[in-house]
Amino acid sequence: MPQTILIRAGDLHIPAELNDTPCALALRDALPFEDNAQTWGKEVYFDTRVTHDLDEGAREEVEVGEIGYWPQGRALCIFFGKTPASGKDGKPRAASPVNIIGEALGDPTVFNEIRDGTRIRIEVM
Numbered sequence: 001m002p003q004t005i006l007i008r009a010g011d012l013h014i015p016a017e018l019n020d021t022p023c024a025l026a027l028r029d030a031l032p033f034e035d036n037a038q039t040w041g042k043e044v045y046f047d048t049r050v051t052h053d054l055d056e057g058a059r060e061e062v063e064v065g066e067i068g069y070w071p072q073g074r075a076l077c078i079f080f081g082k083t084p085a086s087g088k089d090g091k092p093r094a095a096s097p098v099n100i101i102g103e104a105l106g107d108p109t110v111f112n113e114i115r116d117g118t119r120i121r122i123e124v125m
Contacts, residue, residue: 001020002017002018002019002020002102003017003018003024003028003124004016004017004018004105004124004125005017005018005028005031005102005122005123005124005125006122006123006124006125007078007104007120007121007122008120008121008122008123009037009044009111009113009114009118009119009120009121010113010114010118010119012110012111012113012114014104014105014106014110014111015104015105015106015125016067016102016103016104016105017102017103017105018067018101018102019100019101019102021055021057021099021100021101022052022055023052023055023069023099023101024069024099024101024102026050026052027048027050027052027069027076027101028124030048030049030050031122031123031124032121032122032123032124033048033049033050033121033122034046034119034120034121034122035047035048035119035120036116036117036118036119036120037114037115037116037117037118037119037120038116039114039115039116040083040084040095041081041082041083041084041086041092042079042080042081042082042083042092042111042112043077043078043079043080043083043092043094044077044078044080044111044114044120045070045073045075045076045077045078046075046076046120047073047074047075048069048074048075048076048122049074050069050074051071051074052069052071052099053071054071054097054099055099057099057100058097058098058099058100059094059097059098059100060085060093060094060095060096060097060098061091061093061094062079062091062092062093062094062098062100063079063091063092063103064079064080064081064091064092064108065079065080065103065104065108066079066092066100066102066103066104067079067100067101067102067103067104068094068098068099068100068101069098069099069101070094070095070096070098071099072096076101076122077094077098078104078108078111079092079094079108080092080104080108080109080111080112081109081112083095
């Protein structure tokens with residue numbers, strides 16, 4: 001059963017939903033966690049301190065609003081637009097495969113307000 005979480009960054013409070021994959025469940029069990037956000041084009045990412053391998057369905061091509069886990073950086077990645085790895089179509093693309101662990105609820109363009117160094121916290125709602 002999906003789990004609703006809350007992403008807090010400055011004045012932003014964005015609900016999201018985690019799916020039932022092994023990686024998502026491992027992250028859920030580690031909540032809450034927080035770190036300083038980093039940006040990469042229209043992607044916000046940050047260290048979770050959770051170690052997990054790639055799942056069978058890991059991929060580089062992602063959709064706006066999807067949340068991925070990037071094993072190489074132990075990072076949670078929130079995609080909300082074009083990244084430096086995007087093709088001519090402008091769709092978000094991860095630097096390398098990520099586990100899709102959930103999606104932001106509502107308008108994902110609000111993540112445009114998050115800057116490098118913004119403290120970001122993820123918690124269960």
